[in-house]
Amino acid sequence: MNWDDLRLFLAVARTERLSAAAAMTRMDATTISRRIKRLEQALEQRLFEHTPAGHVLTDHGTRLLEQAERMEAAALGVQRSGSAAGAQMAGTIRLSASEGFGSRVIAPHLRSFTADHPRIEIDLVASSGFLNPSRREADIAVMLARPKTGPLITRKLTDYHLGLYATAAYLDGAPPLKAKGDLLRHVLVGYVPDQIYAPELRYLAEVDARLEPAIRSSSINAQAEIIASGAGCGILPCFIGDAMPGLVRVLPEAVDIQRSFWLVVPRDLRGIARIDQFVGWLVATSERLRPVMLGTG
Known part of the structure; x- marks a missing residue:
C-alpha cells in the first residue's frame, strides 16, 4: 500500500470534497480521484459514497481512517522527536478545548510538549464553550462535534x-x-x-x-x-x-x-511546523490515554 495514497485518502476523508482536498494537498482533483480509486482497487473495498454533500466514508473507509490516522500520528511523533528541528520552531499556539478535557487531560501532560519545544508558547483556553477556528479565534480546537462548515480540517481525536x-x-x-x-x-x-x-x-x-x-x-x-x-x-x-x-x-x-472529541484546525494553518508538531503530539497523547478516556484504564 502506498503511503502517499493514504495521505490523499486522509485529505478527502477530512474535507469530504475533492476540491478541498486538492487545495490542501496542492494536487489536481482528478489526480486525487484516480489515486483514491487505485487505493480502493488495491484494498478491494469501496471507501467513499459520492453524495450531494460530498465524499462520505463507508464502513470500510471509517475503519481505514482510524488505521491511517494512527500511522500519521506515529510519523508525526518521529518528526517531533527531532530535537534540532524542535529547537528551530517558535511562535504561539492558541488551543481551545472544553473545560474538562483542557484541564484534566491536556494540562497535566502539556509539559511533555513544551519541554521539547521551549520556544513555542501555548495559550490553553479551557472553558465552557469554544473559540471559533473558522473565524481564526483559535489555531487548534478540540470540539464535541464535527463542524459542518468552514475552511477547516477535522478528524476524530478520541472517543x-x-x-x-x-x-x-x-x-x-x-x-x-x-x-x-x-x-x-x-x-x-x-x-x-x-x-x-x-x-x-x-x-x-x-x-x-x-x-x-x-x-x-x-x-x-x-x-x-x-x-x-x-x-x-x-x-x-x-x-x-x-x-x-x-x-x-x-x-x-x-x-x-x-461521546467523541474532534480535532479542528483552520485549513491554511496545516503545514505550519509548530501547528503540525502540536497536532501530532495531541493525537499521540490521546491515543496513549485511550483506556483512561474510555473508562477502562
Missing part, C-alpha cells in the same frame, strides 16, 4: 465514555440505586439548562427524559467537586470521575454514554 458517579457516603444515606428509574428519587447534579452550550452535554435526558438536576453548574469541574462532596450523584466523563478519590461509578452497565 470517551461517561458514567454515573457518587460517593459511598452519599449512596449509604440515599434511596437504593439499582436501576435507572431509581434516579428519580435521587439528588442529581448537572448542567444549568440554559447554559448548555452543546447538545452533546444533555446527558441526563439520554438516560431518562424525566430526570432533572437539583444542583446545577455550568462547570463540569464544579459538578465533579459537588458530587465528590457527597451532595448528590451525577454523570461525569470517566477521565474525570475515575481519577477523583472517593468517587465510585454506579450502574456502569445501565449508564454508559459515549
Whole structure:
C-alpha cells in the first residue's frame, strides 16, 4: 500500500470534497480521484459514497481512517522527536478545548510538549464553550462535534465514555440505586439548562427524559467537586470521575454514554511546523490515554 495514497485518502476523508482536498494537498482533483480509486482497487473495498454533500466514508473507509490516522500520528511523533528541528520552531499556539478535557487531560501532560519545544508558547483556553477556528479565534480546537462548515480540517481525536458517579457516603444515606428509574428519587447534579452550550452535554435526558438536576453548574469541574462532596450523584466523563478519590461509578452497565472529541484546525494553518508538531503530539497523547478516556484504564 502506498503511503502517499493514504495521505490523499486522509485529505478527502477530512474535507469530504475533492476540491478541498486538492487545495490542501496542492494536487489536481482528478489526480486525487484516480489515486483514491487505485487505493480502493488495491484494498478491494469501496471507501467513499459520492453524495450531494460530498465524499462520505463507508464502513470500510471509517475503519481505514482510524488505521491511517494512527500511522500519521506515529510519523508525526518521529518528526517531533527531532530535537534540532524542535529547537528551530517558535511562535504561539492558541488551543481551545472544553473545560474538562483542557484541564484534566491536556494540562497535566502539556509539559511533555513544551519541554521539547521551549520556544513555542501555548495559550490553553479551557472553558465552557469554544473559540471559533473558522473565524481564526483559535489555531487548534478540540470540539464535541464535527463542524459542518468552514475552511477547516477535522478528524476524530478520541472517543470517551461517561458514567454515573457518587460517593459511598452519599449512596449509604440515599434511596437504593439499582436501576435507572431509581434516579428519580435521587439528588442529581448537572448542567444549568440554559447554559448548555452543546447538545452533546444533555446527558441526563439520554438516560431518562424525566430526570432533572437539583444542583446545577455550568462547570463540569464544579459538578465533579459537588458530587465528590457527597451532595448528590451525577454523570461525569470517566477521565474525570475515575481519577477523583472517593468517587465510585454506579450502574456502569445501565449508564454508559459515549461521546467523541474532534480535532479542528483552520485549513491554511496545516503545514505550519509548530501547528503540525502540536497536532501530532495531541493525537499521540490521546491515543496513549485511550483506556483512561474510555473508562477502562
